[in-house]
Amino acid sequence: EVQLVESGGGLVKPGGSLRLSCAASGFTFSSYSMNWVRQAPGKGLEWVSSISSSSSYIYYADSVKGRFTISRDNAKNSLYLQMNSLRAEDTAVYYCARDVTGDPTFDYWGQGTLVTVSS
Amino acid sequence: QSALTQPASVSGSPGQSITISCTGTSSDVGGYNYVSWYQQHPGKAPKLMIYDVSNRPSGVSNRFSGSKSGNTASLTISGLQAEDEADYYCSSYTSSSTLEVFGGGTKLTVL
Numbered sequence: 001e002v003q004l005v006e007s008g009g010g011l012v013k014p015g016g017s018l019r020l021s022c023a024a025s026g027f028t029f030s031s032y033s034m035n036w037v038r039q040a041p042g043k044g045l046e047w048v049s050s051i052s053s054s055s056s057y058i059y060y061a062d063s064v065k066g067r068f069t070i071s072r073d074n075a076k077n078s079l080y081l082q083m084n085s086l087r088a089e090d091t092a093v094y095y096c097a098r099d100v101t102g103d104p105t106f107d108y109w110g111q112g113t114l115v116t117v118s119s
Numbered sequence: 120q121s122a123l124t125q126p127a128s129v130s131g132s133p134g135q136s137i138t139i140s141c142t143g144t145s146s147d148v149g150g151y152n153y154v155s156w157y158q159q160h161p162g163k164a165p166k167l168m169i170y171d172v173s174n175r176p177s178g179v180s181n182r183f184s185g186s187k188s189g190n191t192a193s194l195t196i197s198g199l200q201a202e203d204e205a206d207y208y209c210s211s212y213t214s215s216s217t218l219e220v221f222g223g224g225t226k227l228t229v230l
Binding site: 060105 | 155176206212217219220
């Protein structure tokens, strides 16, 4: 059974940093591109970042470019999102999602981890 | 403002059919057959319902179908059921500086 479990969310002050993790199991993690997608409270989905299976290709939304860094450790079946210079508008539930086709298409999602940026 | 435009809400009675539209540009929806649709119930993670415009993942009911014409993609749900009440999001690959864009979401109410 495919499982994605996010962790690392919490309350952080504006300008602060946080590192999210996503532990994957039930599939060959090293064969899939992975993504972060976020959802602000009461709002819609927003794609944040993507990393290819071997970390060769990395993409970011304009809203986080230069502040967030996506990475992965295939030996540990883990995906990460380092978030720096956090702003109030980064407050959201952050989901990790597996890309099944490379289009990308997100076929499995974690349960999400809440990040709250507030003083 | 979302990159893809969806109606804020649609509604239908049990047994009826509804269609949700998703309008983009030639840089996303119109330029590629990489449109997906996701269903999200309150407090839950999104679920993939349609990918590559019209393909259904294993386990998704055949009451859900997708199509595209020009810069507009559509999700049709036939034989509406109470459990279909949820938020629906379209997404598309984009040739812009980012990789993927979502629509603003559509709240489906089953009357």
